[in-house]
Amino acid sequence: MIFRVVLLCLFLLVLEIYTFQVFKTIIKNKSILYSIQIASVAFSIYIVYALMQFDRSVGQTQKTMFTMALLLLVYLPKIIFTIVLLGEDLYRLGVGTLNYFSNYDESKDFFNSRRKFVSQIGLGLAAVPFLSLIYGITVGKYNYKVIKQRIFFPDLPDAFDGFTITQISDVHSGSFDNPDKIQHAIDLINAQNSDLILFTGDIVNTHAKEMHPWIETFNKIDKHEYGKFSVLGNHDYGEYVTWKTEQEKEENFEDIKKLYGQIGFNLLLNEHTFIKKGNDQIALVGVENWGHNFKQAGDLDKASGSLQKQDFKILMSHDPSHWNKVVQHDKRHFQLTLSGHTHGMQFGIEIPGYFKWSLVQYVYEQWAGLYENVGRYVYVNRGFGFHAYPGRVGIMPEITVIELKKAPNVA
Structure with missing residues (x-):
């Protein structure tokens, strides 16, 4: 020492x-x-x-x-x-x-x-x-960017051709210090008029009370026709502080889970639900956090239940290392995974469509944007908030809008 x-x-x-x-x-x-x-x-x-x-x-x-x-x-x-x-x-x-x-x-x-x-x-x-x-x-920490991504799937049910999803991730509400900027971001979310909104974890840095001043603001997110769903992120478990007792930690965890409901999101805890449109449906699967170097509470088998390979599935899993290590190799074929977690390290260089670099890419193979392997996709959101360093350079806070499109079958 x-x-x-x-x-x-x-x-x-x-x-x-x-x-x-x-x-x-x-x-x-x-x-x-x-x-x-x-x-x-x-x-x-x-x-x-x-x-x-x-x-x-x-x-x-x-x-x-x-x-x-x-x-x-x-x-x-x-x-x-x-x-x-x-x-x-x-x-x-x-x-x-x-x-x-x-x-x-x-x-x-x-x-x-x-x-x-x-x-x-x-x-x-x-x-x-x-x-x-x-x-x-x-400026950078509140310089929200709406990034639109169209993804084609040959097995997408017909009724979902053109279906839109807004994704937010890594809110880290305990870091916020400007209500007007957060309200502006909420307005941007609502302006997308998506069919469905998904929140892929990290509502706080550690304590449930961090979100209390922002509940009213986040409740202004529109209901969305096909619902509002969420999963937990690694920071939602309170793993990064010393607690007086295990009970205090568990009570905080329970309060954090309730926060998602208090802002109108249905929290999926290693479970799935179906989104139905017309005569078709897609499965929305939500796992708890599973990280290669972080807490592994996610149970893909439990969350998937009796889902089969032919079912069209959207998986919410906070940490993209889950897709890299497990999901992309799963025989059930998860067509689309939505993640966050990396923040793009909040520091890097990005020229949309041409070039992106951040030190975090030497830790995570999938760290920002869309990646694909044999028809299995993962989209990594760059994060809504910020943590540790109170700013963003080059990698801006993101609101993602994904459009699902039916790809023609190639004979």
């Missing part, structure tokens, strides 16, 4: 030294230079203090999200400064060594002086994530 603390302190000290070097090379006014350094150290002290005060019995709060935002804003630029100047130092070391063993000029210092333009490059590079994070906090 002591060794780790020492390593962390050395790492932070190196970041501070290189950060100071960047500004020292560019800024000649000592008052400004030392003011920046004092502010930098003060922010670092606050961040360390706030992290040490984290209470696992409470979990995430507005204060912890502020601390996370500040940590990213302060340390991402410092890491970039360090990488750039460390690269320059390695170059200076190489040049000095070469000069020493070849045509050594005693009039020259072994290390050349720092070049101003290198520090300017470091400053410019660091400005990109810094300004992006500021944008994510002030």
